[in-house]
Amino acid sequence: AAAKKGEDTPYATWDALRAEDREEAPAMVLTVTDESGNVIRRLTGPASAGLQRVTWNLRWPSPNPVTGAPQRRRDDSDGGPSGPIVAPGTYRVQLAKRVDGALTALGEPQSFQVEPASTPTLPLQDRAQVVAFYRKAADLQRAVMGSQQALTGALQQLSLLQRALDETPTADLALRQEATALENRLRDLQVELAGDQTIASRSESTPPAISDRVQNMISGTYQTLYGPTATHRRDYDIAAEAFGAWLPRLKQVVESDMKALQARAEAAGAPWTPGRVPEWKP
Template sequence: NISAIAESPKKEQLLYVGTDDGLLQVSEDGGGHWRKIDRLPGVPSDAYIARIRASQHDAATVYVAAENHQNGDFKPYLLKSADSGRTWKSIAGDLPERGSTYAIAEDHVDPNLLFAGTEFAAYWSRDGGQHWTRIAGLPTIAVREIAIQKRENDLVLGTFGRGVYIVDDYSPIRTSTAATMTSAATLYPVRDAVLYVPTVPYGMPGKGFQGEMFFTGDNPPYGAVFTYYLKEGLKTLKEKRTEAEQAAEKAGQPIRYPPADQLRAEANEEPPAILLTIASASGTPVRVVTGPVAKGLQRVAWDLRAPAHQLPPNRPRSELDELFGDPLVGPYVVPGEYRVTLSQRVGGVVTELGGPATFKVVMDPQAAHTMADQDARWRFQEKLQALRRDIAGSLELASSTTTRLEAIVKALDATPAAPRALHDQARGVQKRLNAILVAVRGDRSLGARSVPMPVAISERANTISNELNRSLARPTATHEQQYQIAMELFAPERAALRQLVDTDVPAIERELDRLGAPYTPGRIPRDSAALFSSTLARAAAFSIRQ
């Protein structure tokens, strides 16, 4: 039975046919006459011809993948002929001895870049089959078919029972050499990134509320994709110690309990990090993204945005946050030329490892926006981001000051010597702070009851940002007007908050110190000896009065 067939893309009427009993047939006249090949070197005579692949680069070159698992033989059999099947050589190289071969493919740019599918994994070879590297990220499964999407340089792997896997843009492998694979780190060339606003077809991220029965596949990552290679991964001090202890145990050597200084250093260590720093063509830093620190080929995407106006909350984002919350993203950058460098941060010291690699951010060719639109959008969003940063910082400061004032009021209640005027002063500051919060973020007590309220300053600024985050258009006249209103409303509230935080609250805290009140957050504790002497003096005065 015929099990494989291939037609040469370079020479018309050159055909290859393989059968399930180990035979190959070659026709150079479109099937009029056939030449039989009944022996392949090193391959059992009755092996199954799983795949034939005629070269895209040379008319006389052809590849064959054969397997013999039906007879209990799981060796890989990959062969290449450079003379239309007259002579053959094995290109199985250093593939694992156990792993039948089912598929082979040749890169459409580099004839020495090959891909193979086996019983347990997929592999790539940069040197025509002498050495093979396993493709990471796949489950342990038989890879039965390999196809290449030439426009995008995507490798498509068909598995036996586990679906289809796509390796997006494998072109960095083409530039891999023995030198790059032995160097400490390599940053590969970066493909130009297309700037557009990703759609949300189900109204929310992913598949929204469609349920688990609704199947969707992941798209390639949006933005500029950076690929880099680490010969060795970055490890923490604890990981290094653990590996050394495991090696000592395996060698039968004693394992000593680490000294206190070493344990302290491990506990206080900042985890190592890989940093990819993006800058404009003029060298202005635009964004820093972090990447995996494990050894091998790694990939990370930049979403073509500037940094967000504030840090994310110090807690994991919940599912509701992902669906309805502020995504906390910065504005899209403008099209143009950018460059990226690869660095590592170990022990707080940043060391450059590779780059810079230059790439372009280009507009979607179907978009109607001009560069003038993009420049206007960026200039407006820069000042909008500055306003949102000030608002977010003011709200954070007001929130922490609220906590300070709540503690101050409790401390005053616990201080019998505190005069009533100081109580009133603290509560008056609380009321003024609450009024600032209502103006900036809105009245939450009324909002929870769906009572109509004036638009808060933060809501005004956030609405503008949310609308522009879903578009690449220049700001409208309404956006400009609302921004100006927010700026004018926010200025007096910020001044009032500064007066309250810089002057009013510290004045109350100084009185608390003088009265020996319990400690409250935000105060630097007084010298205990001086405080004790002051307390003794007040106690003595109280005794004399008695």
């Protein structure tokens, strides 16, 4: 229209185009809360035109580490990672739109009932106590699985740092030896957390590691509302005590000793490796 009138054709400014490039895709967000108003789950759906469906699998969110690209799915029912089952009761869901990171409620919250799918054969434990156990079990699972990822990432960083030190003529040889010593400490921690692969790879039995007990506890409880058995509770107690003593040792290596080594490698002029920001002065 402007061209036909002989007027200048408007064009967006660089700032406007930059803002458009950085814009987060809009989404629909469904927030599920319990009777007390506690947020149980947030589900996202597409903001495209037409009739859309989002399904909740009646579970808490997954405590698994978030790595890689997000899984693109419209509902919760395709067998992906998930948390423990919620207890039967009254829940509410609120629909909202998310634009530029801001949520705007759409309509009024809707209430619905979650009921058992069948009549239990065995007597149920107190539901509140069962849910409390599942929540603390999920929190332990979150910390254990996250620590495994942190440990694996630290080993990868050390491997690259060792290569960088080999390419740094001005680096003290003691730095390379220190990197190897830290790697061995992490390997020892890995055995306690995930088991001794040196023994297991030779088809010999190994004592249950921390993650083994957590996995046994989770796999035996997440699919039912009957509640944990005495074995599940014992697995939790043993794993929680061992992990409580183990985690500070991992933090010492990753958050203190490795940072100090990386700083010394940077001072020696080592090529960049993940975990540090280069220093530079004109």
